[in-house]
Amino acid sequence: MAIDFGKTAGDYAKHRAGFPKRFFERLLVAGIVTRGDRVLDLGTGTGTLARGLALTGCTVTGLDLAVPLMNEAARLDREAGVTVRYVEAKAEETGLQAGSFEVVAAGQCWHWFDRPRAAAEAQRLLVPGGRLLIAAFDWLALPGSVVAATEALILKHNPTWAGAGMRAPYPQYYDDIAERGFRDIESFTFDLDVPYSHEAWLGRIRASAGIGAALSGDAVRRFDDEHAEMLRHRFPQDPLPAPHRVFALWGRR
DSSP states (O other): OOOOGGGGHHHHHHHOOOOOHHHHHHHHHHTSSOTTOEEEEETOTTOHHHHHHHHTTOEEEEEESOHHHHHHHHHHHHHHTOOOEEEEOBTTBOOOOTTOEEEEEEESOGGGSOHHHHHHHHHHHEEEEEEEEEEEEEEOOOTTSHHHHHHHHHHHHOTTOOOTTOOSOOHHHHHHHHTTTOEEEEEEEEEEEEEEOHHHHHHHHHTSTTTTTTSOHHHHHHHHHHHHHHHHHHOOOSSEEEEEEEEEEEEEO
16 A cells, blocks of 8 residues: 555644654764764654754754655744755665765654665765664554554554554664664663643544555545544543653664
């Protein structure tokens, strides 16, 4: 089934929580990014990672194939008072100049790429000693949680969805970068609850690969109605605590 996040741009920008402040603080403390770094954010989407890095003082370029998402990113950047340059291109073949960046980042998107080719392109783009950063911000389908119930409903409406149960760490990502010659590989994870209102959780799931990016408009509406009903009856608390995990993996060129 074809996935097009451009169809979800509005919900994606409004309702999808970005990486938390604590994540960016950890990057700075660990020296993964430093103020003034030139950063390329692959698969930037609505720019949550790019914008967060720009707010830390980096000079950031965001790259994606979904122009509607990058349009939303630019709007959110203006509201946040930062500037990010956006480029329409593939992560595996950016067309950008070699050795142009201290950091190449990929947030919540590495699994969408041809990973060996994307790692090779990151090698080409980085200065000696530059860092490739792969990050994820995954919801956790813990038993009894709203996430677990929502995943079951997504599978009911879209049995082809392959995203159920995904959670960091991802052992294959370590191999991806080690096999391309990256060294000094490190990682961290931490878990947290993200509060979502019912409205925001409905929008967050409409913006997911299993629903809004994959199904027809009518199918999305049918899912959304059943999802709203489930929340009213099974999870009346508002806002809802949605368990999540932050993951960061990096290596040096």
